[in-house]
Amino acid sequence: MIKTLTAAAALAVGLSAPASAFDVSAMSDAEREAFRAEVRAYLLDNPEVIFEAVDVAEKRKAEAEAAGDDQLLTDNATQIFEDGYSWVGGNPDGDITVVEFMDYRCGYCRKAHDEVAELISSDGNIKFIVKEFPILGEASMISTRFALAVRLVAGDEAYKSAYDTLITMTSDMSEPVLRRLADTLGLDADAVLARMDDPEIERQISETRALAQNLKINGTPTFVMGTELVRGYVPLDTMEQIVAKERSEG
Template sequence: MKHLIATTALLGTLASAGFAQDLTPMSDEERALFRAEVRAYLFENPEVIMQAVEILQNREAETQAQADIDLVASNSEAIFNDGYSWVGGNPEGDIVLVEFLDYRCGYCKKAHSEVAELLETDGNIKLIVKELPILGDASVLASRFAIAVKQVAGGDSYKAVGDALMSFKGDVTLPALQRLGSTFGLDMEAIEARMNSDEVTAEITATRALAGILAISGTPTFVMHDELVRGYLPLEQMQAVVADKRG
């Protein structure tokens, strides 16, 4: 499809060039001859199509990147200062990294250790975690548990539970979460009572609404300072983005 679009664009360009030389509309015979010449040229120089596709893709990427920057700017308060998302790393860091995650997402699990290494080796990055359970009821259950832990037991317990959930390999069930909570000495009765509360629901609902505004359809998704990074990003690339943001 992109090849077709690029070819159409190329034909339009060539046609415009032809009309620029002579503003008189082509006759049917002239138009047929022109099309034949263009067809022959493209068959003789097929690399032109690939060059046009590359130009089109670059333009689309630039347009999307600018649109994402505008989205971040217009929703900065909800992204960076929602009042409930957990904050880690260096709270006074010069770069803010926001992660939308799902505990059952394979790429989130893969990114987890790399984000931790980025924070440890850099020391000047503020991390904000946003719960975005999108992979079914078990994901919602895990997020409700984690948020309830945060609300009942505080940020340190939330961090410990979040790390454990990211390395958890079994089925996410209430009995499994009860066992997990007990290993950290948590008040599971209070946490279970909070899991289905309006307070927990409000956090998930607000984050889902924000994800909708930002056109986030998968996890992990990052906001790195002022731009959206959609999908998993290896440590080296995250470091490169951070270096670029610092100028």
């Protein structure tokens, strides 16, 4: 914050004087000291200028970050939307695609889960893609391997059931727990557990990690909503606003 205020103060001074008005580097020590005193006095008399400059600086920063994200999405569009292995739900022919990078042990992913489901259900025209991105330790990795193994063994519907269940679980992901979960889902536990170290699962996890690195994603949840990269949790009403904005600009 101090750096932002310092930069903003400099910006305020720069915005308030013509570029050719003076050359600070050409000033004598006494002139520089007098100039600094004048700047300080001006800012003390007009503190609102600092906050105005902060707003300008933050807006410029946000615009630069958004432009950078736009380029990242363009450069990685095929891997984001058509990787050939990520689970696809919602309306596969929807006019807006929402992609979520998620971790089963992420509290905000759990918070977002029901809201994302509500968004997809109430809208009816959203294609939803899940990117398994386990970054929160061993339990996250085991959960992801289990979910992906379920899909290899039993298909997309079984995967969706596993996905919806795992996101609510807080217990250790021990073998007995996984066997009970497989049984609850009506699956062959031996077959699922045997596939958890399948090279295909390793490939999918590695490729998603590489994609996340390319997109400069280091936390979950992270969403791609149409053409917008949304870093972090956002509530349902904000998701709806983003989707509406994407449609209006599409």
